[in-house]
Amino acid sequence: MxxxxxxxxxxNFGAFVxxxxxxxxxxxxxxxxxxxxxGAGKSTTIRxxxxxxxxxxxxxSVNGFDVAxxxxxxxxxxxxxxxxxxxxxxxxxxxxxxxxxGIYGVPREKxxxxxxxxxxxxxxxxxxxxxxRTLSGGWKQRLALGCAILHDPPVLFLDEPTSGVxxxxxxxxxxxxxxxxxxxxxxxxSTHYMDEAEYCHRxxxxxxxxxxxxxxxxxxxAGLTSHSLLNLESSEPLETMRALEGLAGVHDVAVFGGGxxxxxxxxxxxxxQVRERLAAQGIEVRKLERIEPSMEDVxxxxxxxEERKAA
Amino acid sequence: MSYRRMRAxxxxxxxxxxxxxxxxxxxxxxxVLMLLLFGFALSLDVDRIPTMIYDQSQTAESxxxxxxxxxxxxxxxxxxxxxxxxxxxxxxxxxxxxxxxIPIDYAEKLGAGQEAxxxxxxxxxxxxxxxxxxxxxxxxxxxxxxxxxxLALNRRAGERLTPPVDARLRVWYNxxxxxxxxxxxxxxxxILQIIAALLTSLTIxxxxxxxxxxxxxxxxxxxxxxxxxxxxxxxxVGLADxxxxxxxxxxxxxxxxxxxxxxxxxxTCVFLFGALFFGIFVSAAARTQxxxxxMGILSSFLPAFLLSGFVYSIETMPWVIQVITHIVPARxxxxxxxxxxxxxVGLSVLWGxxxxxxxxxxxxxxxxxxxxNQKLG
Numbered sequence: 001m002x003x004x005x006x007x008x009x010x011x012n013f014g015a016f017v018x019x020x021x022x023x024x025x026x027x028x029x030x031x032x033x034x035x036x037x038x039g040a041g042k043s044t045t046i047r048x049x050x051x052x053x054x055x056x057x058x059x060x061s062v063n064g065f066d067v068a069x070x071x072x073x074x075x076x077x078x079x080x081x082x083x084x085x086x087x088x089x090x091x092x093x094x095x096x097x098x099x100x101x102g103i104y105g106v107p108r109e110k111x112x113x114x115x116x117x118x119x120x121x122x123x124x125x126x127x128x129x130x131x132x133r134t135l136s137g138g139w140k141q142r143l144a145l146g147c148a149i150l151h152d153p154p155v156l157f158l159d160e161p162t163s164g165v166x167x168x169x170x171x172x173x174x175x176x177x178x179x180x181x182x183x184x185x186x187x188x189x190s191t192h193y194m195d196e197a198e199y200c201h202r203x204x205x206x207x208x209x210x211x212x213x214x215x216x217x218x219x220x221x222a223g224l225t226s227h228s229l230l231n232l233e234s235s236e237p238l239e240t241m242r243a244l245e246g247l248a249g250v251h252d253v254a255v256f257g258g259g260x261x262x263x264x265x266x267x268x269x270x271x272x273q274v275r276e277r278l279a280a281q282g283i284e285v286r287k288l289e290r291i292e293p294s295m296e297d298v299x300x301x302x303x304x305x306e307e308r309k310a311a
Numbered sequence: 312m313s314y315r316r317m318r319a320x321x322x323x324x325x326x327x328x329x330x331x332x333x334x335x336x337x338x339x340x341x342x343v344l345m346l347l348l349f350g351f352a353l354s355l356d357v358d359r360i361p362t363m364i365y366d367q368s369q370t371a372e373s374x375x376x377x378x379x380x381x382x383x384x385x386x387x388x389x390x391x392x393x394x395x396x397x398x399x400x401x402x403x404x405x406x407x408x409x410x411x412x413i414p415i416d417y418a419e420k421l422g423a424g425q426e427a428x429x430x431x432x433x434x435x436x437x438x439x440x441x442x443x444x445x446x447x448x449x450x451x452x453x454x455x456x457x458x459x460x461x462l463a464l465n466r467r468a469g470e471r472l473t474p475p476v477d478a479r480l481r482v483w484y485n486x487x488x489x490x491x492x493x494x495x496x497x498x499x500x501x502i503l504q505i506i507a508a509l510l511t512s513l514t515i516x517x518x519x520x521x522x523x524x525x526x527x528x529x530x531x532x533x534x535x536x537x538x539x540x541x542x543x544x545x546x547x548v549g550l551a552d553x554x555x556x557x558x559x560x561x562x563x564x565x566x567x568x569x570x571x572x573x574x575x576x577x578x579t580c581v582f583l584f585g586a587l588f589f590g591i592f593v594s595a596a597a598r599t600q601x602x603x604x605x606m607g608i609l610s611s612f613l614p615a616f617l618l619s620g621f622v623y624s625i626e627t628m629p630w631v632i633q634v635i636t637h638i639v640p641a642r643x644x645x646x647x648x649x650x651x652x653x654x655x656v657g658l659s660v661l662w663g664x665x666x667x668x669x670x671x672x673x674x675x676x677x678x679x680x681x682x683x684n685q686k687l688g
Contacts, residue, residue, distance in 0.1 A: 047525075050529045051528075051529070052525065052528050052529060072531060075529060075530055075531045076531045078529065080526065080529035081526075082522060082525045082526055082529075083522075084521075084522035084525070085522070086521070086522045086523045086525060086526035087523070087526075088323065088326075088327070088521075088523060089521075090326070090327060090330045090331070091323065091326050091327075091330075095323070095326055098319070098322070099319050099320075099322070099323040100530070101319070102315055102316060102318060102319020102320075102322070102323075103316045103319045103320065103527065103530045103531070103532045104530055104531065105313060105315055105316060105531060157529075
């Protein structure tokens with residue numbers, strides 16, 4: 001049985017299609033990443049899976065329970081961390097934990113052990129009496145994760161859990177997610193940080209309500225292997241972009257950091273042409289080398305392909 | 312229904328309450344403040360009416376009438392004047408409320424056994440007080456003239472005659488006719504209604520605004536558990552307020568308490584349930600704290616204050632308004648409170664009111680639960 005399954009899931013808000021025929025299957029123990037820009041429909045999909053929104057069409061099940069028909073069973077077997085920080089600021093760390101222990105109905109004999117586990121996991125044992133409002137972003141986020149797993153749910157939905165958290169805390173957070181996955185928990189996590197995608201076992205790229213790509217990070221990068229990627233640093237980046245436009249063998253030129261990423265068919269042949277063209281225009285090439293595409297390259301390429309299709 | 316989940320909500324809500332010391336202090340001081348303000352300021356007693364007298368007659372008879380006014384506790388003579396304009400100025404500047412003009416032929420007419428008229432000028436801008444003042448003046452003058460006539464008849468007949476009808480008035484329940492006895496019990500209902508709205512109006516809207524509602528909705532918690540858990544937390548504060556209000560009423564205002572304490576306790580609990588459920592319903596419907604606050608205060612304060620009959624008597628309202636008052640729970644609580652405090656009546660009289668309050672609480676509880684059951688979008 002898959003932990004999460006959707007078939008042609010749709011959510012409309014009036015005339016706006018927020019989620020457009022999304023079909024997914026997530027296995028037990030998987031870290032499933034949900035990537036996409038803001039407004040792509042990631043949160044809406046997660047909310048439907050948590051039983052917070054009713055699907056307009058299609059089916060979805062979590063832990064084998066239908067989200068539309070068995071929302072109570074679904075809620076008992078999931079943990080959810082919403083986009084917005086959602087603990088009580090005026091309660092202490094321990095009071096927040098006790099509250100969620102109560103509403104998740106954690107059995108009496110397990111309560112002490114679960115609380116100790118969460119306090120240790122979030123590294124908050126020494127601050128159990130601190131008001132939540134006094135915690136920094138990273139601590140709050142770990143406490144929120146802790147509160148969402150008090151009842152040891154087999155499936156965990158995390159909606160952009162790392163937004164607004166410093167990079168160091170983000171790294172530590174992904175460590176926790178890996179630990180949970182290793183103990184058999186399924187993690188369904190959305191993010192718009194492309195570097196975080198590499199931590200996931202599998203990814204779905206969402207754009208304008210549709211899943212436009214699905215696979216492991218390696219598979220998605222391999223999808224670009226019909227093309228190769230060159231990193232080009234020159235004296236005049238903007239001039240260079242204009243000069244390379246329409247050059248045979250060049251698919252795409254995109255600004256990337258201080259330099260340019262050039263998508264080409266044949267690395268050797270096109271590299272020579274690029275050098276020639278730029279030399280003719282008096283632009284100095286400082287660096288031209290083949291690089292492995294990052295997740296961001298994959299993402300940009302896929303979205304551009306999608307937009308070309310739409311146009 | 313899970314008792315454990317309801318308890319978790321209630322404890323969490325109590326943490327919110329005790330941590331917000333300023334709001335809690337306000338919630339506990341408000342009933343005392345309102346009782347003192349309204350109990351003393353909302354006095355409907357009219358006495359010591361500032362009065363000027365223009366005695367044109369200047370006779371022994373007219374001076375005897377003036378002495379009647381001076382001797383009455385309802386009037387305070389602010390001056391004997393010699394012209395109309397002084398009285399007019401006095402009324403215009405609100406220095407006096409009433410002017411009495413005794414005509415020049417007062418003594419002659421009395422002596423001739425004719426009807427002697429006395430002119431009374433009133434500031435009608437406060438019509439309620441004016442009509443009460445007029446009533447006092449009329450009865451004083453009429454009583455005095457009756458006395459004079461009886462005296463004259465007795466003199467003529469040479470024997471003692473008594474007026475054929477002698478009305479002996481006895482006022483029940485509020486024998487001293489003090490308005491505080493009438494105002495304070497009803498005021499307790501109004502105060503509880505307002506406190507309940509103040510306490511609960513933000514409770515759900517805040518969770519929507521903070522995003523904690525979304526988190527809670529993803530858990531097995533059911534709407535009924537949330538409504539009940541929150542209600543019981545604020546019920547603790549409401550009950551403390553009710554106790555304070557009753558104690559202030561009995562010991563500070565010395566309002567008589569003639570009825571049953573258990574009945575008062577039960578009625579107060581049922582009324583508080585309804586008022587708190589209503590506040591939670593409003594909070595769930597509004598979704599933003601600002602809107603919830605306004606809706607909560609308006610929908611509780613205005614009906615409770617104007618339509619409950621706590622000072623503005625329902626019998627004198629237009630019939631449309633009278634019909635509307637039947638759905639104002641404070642109306643029933645005012646009746647119950649006045650019944651218990653002043654009349655000492657029990658369940659055999661008040662069962663209808665208590666029944667309505669119970670039904671109301673149940674309906675509003677269901678409404679609040681349904682409102683919460685709606686999903687995010």
